[in-house]
């Protein structure tokens with residue numbers, strides 16, 4: 102009969118494995134919530150000049166933290182903003198072609214105005230989205246036809 106020291110015991114019991122898996126899931130949920138609330142870490146910082154491009158044509162540089170609406174006004178790009186930039190009318194809606202990760206995280210009022218589906222598909226309110234890295238946006242055609 103082998104000594105107890107020779108019996109190969111599993112390193113973790115099923116209960117320990119379940120607890121470990123639950124901790125991993127909780128950590129993953131916490132990290133995703135943090136990223137959603139605070140946004141991903143960016144290599145850009147306050148004071149940096151960042152490129153914003155509209156329709157791939159009008160491009161210019163703005164300071165970190167400038168809203169897309171302010172960038173459009175600085176570059177003389179015609180972008181409606183009927184509510185004056187308070188995030189309630191939705192007329193400043195843009196589609197983010199590239200650099201969505203370089204915009205400030207979407208807030209609840211913005212998501213309500215856009216609608217969850219549009220927000221998921223990459224639409225943002227220019228008056229709410231702050232530039233935190235190079236971005237390219239497109240103004241929807243139905244706002245351009247005038």
Ligand code: FES
Pocket residue numbers: 181182183184185186187188189190191192193194214226227228229
């Ligand atoms: S200007 Fe009205 S929502 Fe942006």
